Amino acid sequence: MSTASESGGRGSTTRAVIVDDSRFMRTLIRRLLEEGGIEVVGEADDGSEAVDAVVEYDPDVVTMDIEMPTMNGIEAVEAIMDEHPTPVLMLSAHAEEDADVTFEALDRGAVDFVTKPGGEVTSSMPQVKRELVEKVESAARVDLSANARMSSKNASAATSASTSSAERTGAGASGVTTSRPSRKADSEPSASAAAGRSYPDAGTLVIGASTGGPNVVERVLSGLPRAANLRVLVVQHMPEGFTGRFSTRLDDKSEYTVQEAEESERIGPGEARVAPGGHHLVVSGDRNGRLRLELTETEPIHGVRPAVDLVMASAAENAAHPLCAVLLTGMGRDGVDGMGRIADAGGHTIAQDEATSAIFGMPKRAIETGSVETVAPAEEIAENALQYFAEE
Structure with a gap:
C-alpha cells in the first residue's frame, strides 16, 4: 500500500x-x-x-x-x-x-x-x-490508511450523533463532524458548536488543500455555524470546470452560502467562495465587514493556479482581524509561505495532522517552518478554528 x-x-x-x-x-x-x-x-x-x-x-x-x-x-x-x-x-x-x-x-x-x-x-x-x-x-x-481512519471517525461521529443528542451539544469535535445530506435544512450539529459562544461581527478563514482535500474541505465547512460570522475562502487544487460543481457540493453541506468566486465581488459574514480553477484568488480589501475579491490569470505559483500562497498572503495584507489559515493534505509546498505570512500578521494557523492526511506534504512543510500554531486531525479543525474566533 x-x-x-x-x-x-x-x-x-x-x-x-x-x-x-x-x-x-x-x-x-x-x-x-x-x-x-x-x-x-x-x-x-x-x-x-x-x-x-x-x-x-x-x-x-x-x-x-x-x-x-x-x-x-x-x-x-x-x-x-x-x-x-x-x-x-x-x-x-x-x-x-x-x-x-x-x-x-x-x-x-x-x-x-x-x-x-x-x-x-x-x-x-x-x-x-x-x-x-x-x-x-x-x-x-x-496514504489510504489515512482515508480509512477519517472514514471510520466519520462513521463513529454519525452513530454518536444519531443516538445521543447530549453528546452533540458537548464540547469537542464530535458535535461538528456529523455527515449529513444537507446542512441547509438541518443545522443542529454546527449550531451546537456555537452554543454559549459569541463571535466578532466578521472574521476571515482561509482554507488551502490539494490531493485528498475535497472531502476534508467539506468536513471543515460543514462544521462551521453561520453564527460564527466568517468570510471563508477556499483554494482546492482542481482543474477549471470542476470548482463550480465543488462549490455546489460545499453549499449543500454547509450553513454558509458557497459559490465559485467572481471578479471584483464583495463577500460578507456567512459567505464562502472557492477559487475557480485556472485563476488565482486574491483579497484586495476589507471594508465594512466585506472582503473585496479579485481574480487573476498571472503565472502559476508552484506549478498551480489557483495557489494557496497567493490568497493567504493577500488576506494577511488586506483582511481585518481576526484571521485564521488552515492548510490541509497535499503534495508540495503551496501554502507554506502563506501560512508564514498569516502567522507574521498575528493570525491563527492550523495544519492537518499526518494521521488523517492523504499526503502529509504541504502541512508537514508548514509545520517545519515553525509558523503553525496548531496541528489537528481533520475532525477537529473546524472546532479549533471556532475556538480561535470565539470572543472571551
Missing part, C-alpha cells in the same frame, strides 16, 4: 495500471506516462478486468476511466477498495456531467482526478503530459 511519503513508493519507479475501454486512449496514456518515467505494468478495458489487474500486478496507482462496459469506473473503484486497496486516479472528461460522477468516485474512494487527455496531438500535449504524470506520482503516494 502506498504511504504518505513524498520521496517515492516501494521503489524508484512508480508502477501503474491503465483502465480505459478505448485502445487508442490506453495507448496514448501509456505513452505519456512512460515518457514521464512511469512504469505501466498492466492495462484493462473495463472495471471487472481492472480489479483482476490490480490484484495481479499490485501497482502503486491506477488510472481509471469513468464510462466503461460491464463495470464502470465508480463500481471498479469500490471493488478495488474492497478487494485490494490501491490509490485510484480518475480520468474525467471536461464536462459538467462528468464532474458530478467524478466527485461520486472520490466519495467511493478515488484519491484524485485529472482531465482526460484529448485524442488530438496539439501544442498543449507537453502540458497535458506533465499534469498527468504529476497527478499519477502524487496519487501513488497517497
